[in-house]
Each structure stands twice: as structure tokens, then as C-alpha cells.
Amino acid sequence: QQQVKQSPQSLIVQKGGISIINCAYENTAFDYFPWYQQFPGKGPALLIAIRPDVSEKKEGRFTISFNKSAKQFSLHIMDSQPGDSATYFCAARAFSGNTPLVFGKGTRLSVIA
Amino acid sequence: DGGITQSPKYLFRKEGQNVTLSCEQNLNHDAMYWYRQDPGQGLRLIYYSQIVNDFQKGDIAEGYSVSREKKESFPLTVTSAQKNPTAFYLCASSPLERSEQYFGPGTRLTVT
Numbered sequence: 017q018q019q020v021k022q023s024p025q026s027l028i029v030q031k032g033g034i035s036i037i038n039c040a041y042e043n044t045a046f047d048y049f050p051w052y053q054q055f056p057g058k059g060p061a062l063l064i065a066i067r068p069d070v071s072e073k074k075e076g077r078f079t080i081s082f083n084k085s086a087k088q089f090s091l092h093i094m095d096s097q098p099g100d101s102a103t104y105f106c107a108a109r110a111f112s113g114n115t116p117l118v119f120g121k122g123t124r125l126s127v128i129a
Numbered sequence: 130d131g132g133i134t135q136s137p138k139y140l141f142r143k144e145g146q147n148v149t150l151s152c153e154q155n156l157n158h159d160a161m162y163w164y165r166q167d168p169g170q171g172l173r174l175i176y177y178s179q180i181v182n183d184f185q186k187g188d189i190a191e192g193y194s195v196s197r198e199k200k201e202s203f204p205l206t207v208t209s210a211q212k213n214p215t216a217f218y219l220c221a222s223s224p225l226e227r228s229e230q231y232f233g234p235g236t237r238l239t240v241t
Contacts, residue, residue, distance in 0.1 A: 025169075048228040059133075059219055059232035060172070105171065111228050116162055116187065121171035 020108050022120025029127050035093040037123045039106035042087065046108040050117070051080065051091045054103045063104075064091070096127045132156065133233035135220050140238045142214075150205045150236045152220030159225040161203035165189060166217040166235075175218075178203055179225065207238065214240045 021040045029035045039049075050065035066073045066080040066089065073080045079092040093100055103124050107117040133154045142148045152161065163175040174187030178197040192211025197203055203222075207214045217237050223230040 022171075050229070052232075057235070057237075059135075059221075059234045062229060062231065065229070109228055109230075116174050116177050117230055119172040121169065 020106055020118050020120045022106050022123060024123060025121070026124045027126070029096045029125065031096065031098060031127055031129045033096050035096045035100065035125055035127070036090055037104050037106070037125070038088065038090045039120050040088045041108050043108070043110065044087070045110040048109045048111050049080070049082065049089050050107050052105045052107065054105065060105060098127045098129060101125055101127050133220060133222055133231060135233040135236050138234065138236060140236055142238070142240050144240055145209045147209055148207050148238065150207065150218055150238070152203045152205065152233060154201055154222045156222060156231070157200070158222035159200070160223045161197070162221040162230070163193070163195065163203070163205045164219040164221065166219060172219065175205065214238060
């Protein structure tokens with residue numbers, strides 16, 4: 017119930033292409049879904065987040081799509097650049113009670129020229 | 130400069146020694162967290178604290194201890210009972226009234 021399943025484990029995308037990372041969850045109490053970006057040797061940085069009252073949120077080249085009925089959400093990186101090469105983590109949280117974030121296992125993205 | 134500070138960046142210890150990792154934040158956040166990161170394992174929660182003088186075990190608390198004597202500080206002690214202590218340790222904090230959680234730069238601990 018507490019798991020967030022993330023796929024794929026690794027992803028190689030051509031420069032200018034679209035990177036898509038998917039996550040699925042079971043706990044219907046989750047009401048906050050962030051994505052984090054982590055470069056090697058650094059702490060994860062909050063990239064973008066969504067709540068279940070909207071189906072999509074866009075910030076620059078990064079978009080979260082959310083499907084409440086399927087209990088799935090995904091990160092789309094448009095016009096992927098070599099500088100986007102990093103590990104991406106999805107997460108979920110039930111804000112009621114302020115429980116800790118539950119993280120997916122991460123996706124290592126490589127954007128090649 | 131506001132943020133979360135973890136020190137040192139790299140830490141080396143001999144097996145059998147306890148070691149304490151520092152985490153300080155000046156964001157006035159109530160909640161603080163410790164995660165362990167291993168390759169391919171994602172982020173696993175060790176301990177978290179929502180208020181001073183109170184903390185809860187996470188998924189992998191065995192072999193670790195914490196204290197929360199001040200709002201801005203949440204040190205983690207890796208004890209000799211932790212069987213595989215070599216890892217990247219991340220501290221995070223969040224305000225109780227909002228969902229966002231922010232991470233520090235991490236400490237890489239190597240035990241030989």
C-alpha cells in the first residue's frame with residue numbers, strides 16, 4: 017500500500033526528444049506527488065509537484081500528467097537536453113498527518129547528442 | 130543563505146566505530162528526515178521528526194539513532210550495530226503546513 021513503483025529503471029533519449037518516466041501507486045490517501053531531480057553526488061532537488069485535483073501541470077519543459085482513476089502519474093521532459101541527464105525520483109505523500117514522502121526507486125536518464 | 134547543511138561531505142570510519150552525521154537547517158521547518166541512498170535502492174527513510182524532542186522510526190532504523198534537541202538540528206548516529214553503513218546519507222526538512230520537502234547536499238560515509 018505504501019509503495020510507489022517507478023519505471024523505467026534507466027532511459028536513453030536523443031537530444032531534442034521527449035523523456036517519459038512513469039509511476040504508479042496503490043494508496044488512495046496519497047494527495048501530493050512530487051518529482052525530484054538528482055545529479056551525481058548531490059542531494060535531490062524538487063522539480064515539480066502535482067495534487068490530484070488537476071490532471072496536468074507544466075513548468076517550462078517539465079510536465080506532470082496525473083491519472084487519478086488509474087493511480088498513475090508521469091513526468092514528461094520536452095526537448096530533452098544533455099544537461100537533463102540525471103536520476104529522477106517520483107514520490108507520494110498523504111498530507112493528512114504529514115507523513116513522510118514515499119519514493120520510487122529512481123530512473124537514470126541519459127540524454128545523448 | 131537559507132538552506133540545509135550537512136557536514137562533512139565525505140566521512141571515513143573504521144568498522145566498529147560509531148559516527149555522527151550533522152544536519153542543520155535555517156528554514157524554520159518543523160519536520161526533518163534522514164534517508165539512506167544506495168545504488169539502485171532509491172531513498173529509504175531511516176528516522177523522521179516532526180517536532181523537537183520527538184522522532185519516529187522509518188523503514189530502516191535498525192543500527193541508527195537520532196536526537197532532536199533543537200528545531201534546526203537533527204543529527205544521525207550510525208552505530209556499530211549497523212551491518213552495512215557505507216552509503217550516501219541525505220537529510221531533508223519540510224514545513225508542517227505544506228507538503229514540499231527539501232534535501233541537503235548529503236554525506237557520503239565509507240566504513241572499512
